Amino acid sequence: MAKTVMFLGAHADDMEIRAGGAMQHFAARGYRCVSVMMTNNLCGAYVDDTTEDYFTTDALATQAIRHREAEAAAALLGMEIIYLDFKENSYFDGERRVFYGEPAYDAGNPPGREPLVVAQYLSHCIADVAQVLADHAPEIVITHSVGNCSAEHCAAGHLAHSAFQEARHRAPLQELWFDARVQSAGDILHLDPDVLIDITPYRDLKVRALEAHHSQRIPFDRVENTDRYWGRVAGTAFAEGFRTVVRVV
Numbered sequence: 464m465a466k467t468v469m470f471l472g473a474h475a476d477d478m479e480i481r482a483g484g485a486m487q488h489f490a491a492r493g494y495r496c497v498s499v500m501m502t503n504n505l506c507g508a509y510v511d512d513t514t515e516d517y518f519t520t521d522a523l524a525t526q527a528i529r530h531r532e533a534e535a536a537a538a539l540l541g542m543e544i545i546y547l548d549f550k551e552n553s554y555f556d557g558e559r560r561v562f563y564g565e566p567a568y569d570a571g572n573p574p575g576r577e578p579l580v581v582a583q584y585l586s587h588c589i590a591d592v593a594q595v596l597a598d599h600a601p602e603i604v605i606t607h608s609v610g611n612c613s614a615e616h617c618a619a620g621h622l623a624h625s626a627f628q629e630a631r632h633r634a635p636l637q638e639l640w641f642d643a644r645v646q647s648a649g650d651i652l653h654l655d656p657d658v659l660i661d662i663t664p665y666r667d668l669k670v671r672a673l674e675a676h677h678s679q680r681i682p683f684d685r686v687e688n689t690d691r692y693w694g695r696v697a698g699t700a701f702a703e704g705f706r707t708v709v710r711v712v
Contacts, residue, residue: 469601473619475533481642483669484662503575504529505554521557536675549579583622592626600634608641643704656704659697
């Protein structure tokens with residue numbers, strides 16, 4: 464049976480941005496690659512190139528767009544997708560953005576389970592994610608850093624970490640990595656990756672997978688700058704960086 468590597472991300476495009484090249488590195492070495500999306504992906508989509516307003520579709524239409532894009536990217540990368548459907552912090556109801564905590568949020572009854580920012584603290588949610596890990600037994604689990612990042616990215620990292628600790632007693636999990644995506648100059652002071660993967664052979668494929676997420680207008684320059692930065696550190700053209708948080712020996 465092939466070994467497995469798994470990325471646990473908050474949103475549909477997170478894996479491609481942070482570890483799209485690394486996943487191809489593992490795939491080329493015979494690994495089965497799985498992308499887990501924690502949220503229900505209801506928040507925000509540009510519907511065409513001329514649209515200025517990000518929130519032009521309602522929640523269900525946005526989810527359909529984002530899942531279609533995610534599946535197109537996964538097909539390019541040869542990856543499997545698992546949807547966990549924790550709710551996002553907000554969604555667009557067709558007229559305005561509705562935030563978690565507002566009466567309108569629950570009144571709109573968005574599909575999905577507990578919001579991800581809450582789920583990270585709930586034992587049954589941690590147990591459910593741990594069950595996914597136990598069922599698939601990935602050798603390496605990659606997720607978001609819990610440092611200087613958005614609330615949902617941090618929540619995904621916390622939830623993945625707790626689930627990993629629970630699941631490693633039931634499955635042969637070996638390592639948990641946090642990503643090292645540089646989003647500002649100050650990030651390089653605390654990211655401190657101990658794993659740098661040369662993604663130069665897979666860079667074009669990573670870009671094509673990112674392009675599949677057309678509705679998100681991904682900041683390709685920032686993604687490229689991060690990959691180039693870790694490439695310089697690694698002595699290659701492009702690299703992705705990760706920090707080992709848990710190593711089971």
